[in-house]
Amino acid sequence: MPRRRHGPAVCALVSGGLDSAVLLRWLLSRGTTVYPLYLRCGLSWEAVELYWLGRFLRAVQSPALASLDVIDMPLRSTYGAHWSLSGRRVPGARSAHRAVFLPGRNIFLLSHAAVRCAQRRLSTMALGTLKGNPFGDASPRFFRTFASCLAQALGHPIRIITPLRLLTKREVIRASADLPFQLTFSCLSPRGRRHCGSCNKCAERRRAFRAARVPDPTPYAARGI
Numbered sequence: 388m389p390r391r392r393h394g395p396a397v398c399a400l401v402s403g404g405l406d407s408a409v410l411l412r413w414l415l416s417r418g419t420t421v422y423p424l425y426l427r428c429g430l431s432w433e434a435v436e437l438y439w440l441g442r443f444l445r446a447v448q449s450p451a452l453a454s455l456d457v458i459d460m461p462l463r464s465t466y467g468a469h470w471s472l473s474g475r476r477v478p479g480a481r482s483a484h485r486a487v488f489l490p491g492r493n494i495f496l497l498s499h500a501a502v503r504c505a506q507r508r509l510s511t512m513a514l515g516t517l518k519g520n521p522f523g524d525a526s527p528r529f530f531r532t533f534a535s536c537l538a539q540a541l542g543h544p545i546r547i548i549t550p551l552r553l554l555t556k557r558e559v560i561r562a563s564a565d566l567p568f569q570l571t572f573s574c575l576s577p578r579g580r581r582h583c584g585s586c587n588k589c590a591e592r593r594r595a596f597r598a599a600r601v602p603d604p605t606p607y608a609a610r611g612i
Contacts, residue, residue: 396420397548398504399513400496401455403436403572405592406515406551408443409559412566413550414513415449422453424503426496428462431474432572435580439572446567460499466490477576480590484521487575487587493524497533497547505543516549517556527552556595569604584609 397414401407401423414421425440427433437457444455463472470476471489478486493514500512512534516525523529530547538545551559560568573592574582582589584607596603 395511396422396509397511397513398422398424398500398507398509400424400426400500401440401515403438403440403443404515405556405560405568405571405573405595406517407440408447408566408568408571409563410513410515410551411444411447411452412563415447415451418451420451420453422507422509423455424500425455425457426460426499427457428460428492428495430462430471432575432577435574435577436572438580439570443567443570446570456503458499458503460495462495471575474576478587480585480587482587484587484591488522491524493522493529494533497537501537501541501543501545504545505541508543510544511546511548513548513550516552517559518551518553519555556591557598560595560599560601564599564601569606578608581606581608583607 395418397419399407399410399414399421401411402425411421411423423444425437427437441455444452466472466489469489470478497512504510504512520526527549530549534545534547554562572582573588575586575588576583582592582605589607592605593603593607596605
């Protein structure tokens, strides 16, 4: 935890992925004190994701970057036998983007994060949502409306920012090519601590690096499709 704030303070909801990595870079480059928050839901890839997130945070350490806060938010009783919990029948490389939709996930994440913000007297939450996200709980209108609801419920001002919302994954990779992307993780079915190379998110990652014309440093367990 930083001993003093270096600028406006923000709670950043992070995973181990590319978008979170670029979000942290964006916030820190603007003199923001960043409190990274990870919500652990019991999803099948989270242990590996947390491993790589820890390595990434150590690599980009900054006096303005707080230690990682992890909140347990189990979804098993809500999601039941969903593939994200069982690890079975994971959407493959040729599946549609909607195949990876996790119902209501941003509602769960932002609700818990808002309570933590109120406890710490923080008012701004940041997400790495990118352009083209098709899900209803990732739209600007949703974020504005939900922030208002959270503020009313908590009696504490809440603002949700998505500074990367006008950028594609290709554009964020190209703009931040010097980041240690080899320490990021975006896979639904890891093999040990490696990307499987054949799930929906691995395919998306491969395409984004190719489109950005940036060498992909990811060691995949399987060849791409």
